[in-house]
Amino acid sequence: MRGAFIVVEGLDRSGKTTQVANLQAKLESSGTPVKLFKFPDRTTAIGQMIDSYLRSQSELDDQAIHLLFSANRWELATSIESLLEQGTTVVCDRYAFSGVAFSAAKGLPLEWCRAPDSGLPAPDLTIFFDISPEAARARGGYGEERYEKEQLQRRVRELFDVLASEFDDERWVTVDAGRSKEEVAGEVWKYAAALVGKVSPQVDKLWVP
Ligand code: FDM
Numbered sequence: 001m002r003g004a005f006i007v008v009e010g011l012d013r014s015g016k017t018t019q020v021a022n023l024q025a026k027l028e029s030s031g032t033p034v035k036l037f038k039f040p041d042r043t044t045a046i047g048q049m050i051d052s053y054l055r056s057q058s059e060l061d062d063q064a065i066h067l068l069f070s071a072n073r074w075e076l077a078t079s080i081e082s083l084l085e086q087g088t089t090v091v092c093d094r095y096a097f098s099g100v101a102f103s104a105a106k107g108l109p110l111e112w113c114r115a116p117d118s119g120l121p122a123p124d125l126t127i128f129f130d131i132s133p134e135a136a137r138a139r140g141g142y143g144e145e146r147y148e149k150e151q152l153q154r155r156v157r158e159l160f161d162v163l164a165s166e167f168d169d170e171r172w173v174t175v176d177a178g179r180s181k182e183e184v185a186g187e188v189w190k191y192a193a194a195l196v197g198k199v200s201p202q203v204d205k206l207w208v209p
Contacts, residue, residue: 003033003089004199005080005121006192009097009160010129011153012143013136014177015184019129020093022185023192027089032196035083038093039073046072054145066103070116073099081121084203089196096120096206097128097163102147105155110162114207122204125195126167127188128160129177 006023010016020036027034042051046068052058053065060068073096080090096117103113131139133150142148147156164172175187 001087001197002199002201002203003084003087004125004192004196005084005090005092005123005203006195007092007095007097007123007126008129008188009094009126010177011131011136011157011160012148013139013141014129014131015181016129016177017093018181019177019184019188020091022181023188024091026185026189027091027192027196030193033088034091035088036091036093037076037080039095039098040069041072041076044072044075046075054147056146062103062106062108066099066108066113067116069099069103070096073117073120077120081203084121092123095123095126097126097160100163101156101159102152104159105152110159118205118207120206122206124171124199125191126164126172127191128164128172128174129184130157130174131177133157135178 008016008020008023024034024036040050040054041047049058050065050068050072053060083090099117100110100113104110133154136142136153137150142150142153147153164174173191175184177184
């Protein structure tokens, strides 16, 4: 049986990274082999260019940075697919949905943004961590990086809604991340446990008609 491919998406300050680590630990202790990915993966050569851009240490055209984010996924796509085929569950902190939502929020056309990610391994399930800009602010607000601004995050949230509307309830679930860590973890685990061991043999391709 192949591994499940679970993507966790969400806005900044939604607690995504904590919950991903928690999910990994729970899967491991239930005996499911699991590997965590995080995009952008800042450790590769492409990832270092992205990191420098996000920390405003370099400037790039919106189109150029968009394509680097996509290339950063493509450079790991084969590893993700092989792990899934070997039976390892892959949990991914952000994926192509962040890619499209953030670049389209800056004003690039949505379909242009989607094209370079078309054909990547498709997640079996995307768990979207939703948090209102007000609740994010109450958690200490956004940090220093380029996209951590309230108005942009509002637009990103709207664009995630557009992307979500193309998936059925089996493939995309929204979790109210404004609740306690324990409540959110419980709901995430419910979705993950229902999926692992029940995925179809074939890994689908994202955004391929
Ligand atoms: N981001 C992330 C993008 O703009 N495009 C992408 O393809 C991805 C994966 O990078 F603001 C944005 C989202 C976020 C920033 O993400 C860095 P982390 O999760 O804070 O490292």
